[in-house]
Amino acid sequence: MTVTIGLLHPGSMGSAFGAQLRARGHIVLWCPDGRSDATRSRAEQAGLEPEALPELVSRSDVLLSLCPPAAAEETAAQVAELGKASAGTIYVEANAVSPSRVQRIADRLAPRPVIDAAVVGSPPVGGKYPTLYLSGPSKQPDRIAELFAGTDVRPHVLGDSIGKASALKLTYSSYQKVSRVLAAVAYGAAETYGVADELLEIAAKRTRSYLLETDYIPKTAARAWRWGPELEDAAALLADAGLPDSLMHAAAATLARWDDNRDERLDIAGALEALRAQGNLDSPG
Known part of the structure; x- marks a missing residue:
C-alpha cells in the first residue's frame, strides 16, 4: 500500500x-x-x-x-x-x-x-x-x-514507551561523540609534547570499547580518589598546550562523587547508586 x-x-x-x-x-x-x-x-x-x-x-x-x-x-x-x-x-x-x-x-x-x-x-x-x-x-x-x-x-x-528510542540514542551518542572530542584533545597534547606517535602505539594495543566493559564501572568507583587528581593534572597539561581543559575538570568532578567509596568492592548497581546519590546531594534545594 x-x-x-x-x-x-x-x-x-x-x-x-x-x-x-x-x-x-x-x-x-x-x-x-x-x-x-x-x-x-x-x-x-x-x-x-x-x-x-x-x-x-x-x-x-x-x-x-x-x-x-x-x-x-x-x-x-x-x-x-x-x-x-x-x-x-x-x-x-x-x-x-x-x-x-x-x-x-x-x-x-x-x-x-x-x-x-x-x-x-x-x-x-x-x-x-x-x-x-x-x-x-x-x-x-x-x-x-x-x-x-x-x-x-x-x-x-x-x-x-515514549522515551526508549531517544534514551538509547543519547546514551550511545554521548559516549561516541565525547570520546572523539577527548581523543582530539589528547592527541593535540601528545603532539605538542612530541609523543603523538607513541600515544598511537599505545592506543593500537586496545581493540575493545570501554562501553562494552561494564564491569569496569565499580573498579572506576573504587579508584576515583586517585584518578580525579590525575585528571586535574591532565587538565593543567592541556591548558599549557593551549587546548580546552573543561572535559578533564568535568571528569574529575564526576569522579569526586565516588570519593566516599575509596577501595570499596561495589557491584555495578551499587557504583551507579553511589554516583546518583552524590549527585542528589549536589543538587540545589
Whole structure:
C-alpha cells in the first residue's frame, strides 16, 4: 500500500531516508520554503515532491521529523499550529533529543500519535545500513517499521514507551561523540609534547570499547580518589598546550562523587547508586 510521508526536513540523513521510502513506492513530500540550494538539490535527487507546509501536513499519513535537534520542538510546534493533519496522522520524532523533550512534543501534538524514534548509523547510501529504533504506544511503531521493510534502513521496535528510542540514542551518542572530542584533545597534547606517535602505539594495543566493559564501572568507583587528581593534572597539561581543559575538570568532578567509596568492592548497581546519590546531594534545594 502506498503511504504519503511528509519529511521535515531533508538534510543529508532525511533525504537519504526519503530516497529509501521512494524506492519502496511511497510518496514523500518536503517543504522547500526557506531551504538552501543544497537542500533543494538533495530533495530533487531523492525524488521528493515539493509542497507548501500546510498542504504537506494535511496530505501526509506519516510526518517524519529529521532535522537539527535544536529545531525539533519548533518543527513540532509549526505542525501543531497548522492543525490540518488528521488525528490518525503519525508523527515520528526521529531527532537526537532527550526523552523529556520527546514527551513535550507528544503532549503538544496530542491527540495525534507520536512515535519516539532514533537513527544510529550513517545515512543509508553507499552500502550503509543505519538502524531506526522505534518506541511508542499501540502498534504504531510496527506500522513505521513496515514502511522501511526491504530498504537499507533497519527498523528495530523497542517497546511501547515514549522515551526508549531517544534514551538509547543519547546514551550511545554521548559516549561516541565525547570520546572523539577527548581523543582530539589528547592527541593535540601528545603532539605538542612530541609523543603523538607513541600515544598511537599505545592506543593500537586496545581493540575493545570501554562501553562494552561494564564491569569496569565499580573498579572506576573504587579508584576515583586517585584518578580525579590525575585528571586535574591532565587538565593543567592541556591548558599549557593551549587546548580546552573543561572535559578533564568535568571528569574529575564526576569522579569526586565516588570519593566516599575509596577501595570499596561495589557491584555495578551499587557504583551507579553511589554516583546518583552524590549527585542528589549536589543538587540545589
